Amino acid sequence: xxxxxxxxxxxxxxxxxxxxxxxxxxxxxxxxxxxxxxxxxxxxxxxxxxxxxxxxxxxxxxxxxxxxxxxxxxxxxxxxxxxxxxxx
Amino acid sequence: xxxxxxxxxxxxxxxxxxxxxxxxxxxxxxxxxxxxxxxxxxxxxxxxxxxxxxxxxxxxxxxxxxxxxxxxxxxxxxxxxxxxxxxxxxxxxxxxxxxxxxxxxxxxxxxxxxxxxxxxxxxxxxxxxxxxxxxxxxxxxxxxxxxxxxxxxxxxxxxxxxxxxxxxxxxxxxxxxxxxxxxxxxxxxxxxxxxxxxxxxxxxxxxxxxxxxxxx
Numbered sequence: 001x002x003x004x005x006x007x008x009x010x011x012x013x014x015x016x017x018x019x020x021x022x023x024x025x026x027x028x029x030x031x032x033x034x035x036x037x038x039x040x041x042x043x044x045x046x047x048x049x050x051x052x053x054x055x056x057x058x059x060x061x062x063x064x065x066x067x068x069x070x071x072x073x074x075x076x077x078x079x080x081x082x083x084x085x086x087x088x
Numbered sequence: 089x090x091x092x093x094x095x096x097x098x099x100x101x102x103x104x105x106x107x108x109x110x111x112x113x114x115x116x117x118x119x120x121x122x123x124x125x126x127x128x129x130x131x132x133x134x135x136x137x138x139x140x141x142x143x144x145x146x147x148x149x150x151x152x153x154x155x156x157x158x159x160x161x162x163x164x165x166x167x168x169x170x171x172x173x174x175x176x177x178x179x180x181x182x183x184x185x186x187x188x189x190x191x192x193x194x195x196x197x198x199x200x201x202x203x204x205x206x207x208x209x210x211x212x213x214x215x216x217x218x219x220x221x222x223x224x225x226x227x228x229x230x231x232x233x234x235x236x237x238x239x240x241x242x243x244x245x246x247x248x249x250x251x252x253x254x255x256x257x258x259x260x261x262x263x264x265x266x267x268x269x270x271x272x273x274x275x276x277x278x279x280x281x282x283x284x285x286x287x288x289x290x291x292x293x294x295x296x297x298x299x300x301x302x303x304x
Contacts, residue, residue, distance in 0.1 A: 044103045044112040048132035049091055053110070074092045 017078035036079035041071035058084045095129055100177040102184040108140035115180045123169030147183035147191040153266025168262035175244040179270050195269035204232035210268050216258035239275030
């Protein structure tokens, strides 16, 4: 989900990710365009980085949260999708 | 906060290395004063990871003919300073398929060809040009030489000349004997190489249950 720049308001960095996303959803000004992914984010490199691999990260809560957090800590997303449920 | 590093542009990824605890191995391009250089890196902290990275780097040096940068350990480059990235990516993936004990040595420029029922030879013509040849008695030799040449042109992004269908040339004009040897067997069957690439690219792609194989 990306919000257009015409909704940009104050100095970048003034808002928390939560504030930024909620403001964008409400159509309110934001400090910068928020970037969210409503689905889970996981790559093999992120799995290596935090030692939380599939399929264990699908079942172990601690690994699941550790891997999910990387969407914020490493990729700079404004969201974290904490559950991996890959159905194949 | 972040642990990821700016390693340059990743040009290839071995997502799960079966020879080292399924770690991921990335091949990154960096710009140095020598031109384009390449780094093999893994984010895995497994104790065997550093040695596996070293094995892959050794493979790129010994099999693909790259050289290590003395001033920047871990970086390798082609002697010509050029990119040859399509060939490099293929060589990287081929090296990753091998356990450390099987990595090493320049592969020969002579190989048996089942379809031609003879041996094919890659002759260096100088200035980065190579000709694929077969014994004169081999009935299917000329046709297979052309096919393998086309294979090299595709795999290594080499230049070809319609007037000399069995000759291909590196754009840099430099010799790359090791690279030719490393990709010779792939050039003999480019179709399978392309199919392998497609399979790798589609791996991990999520599909709706109704569109998956075997579902009614």
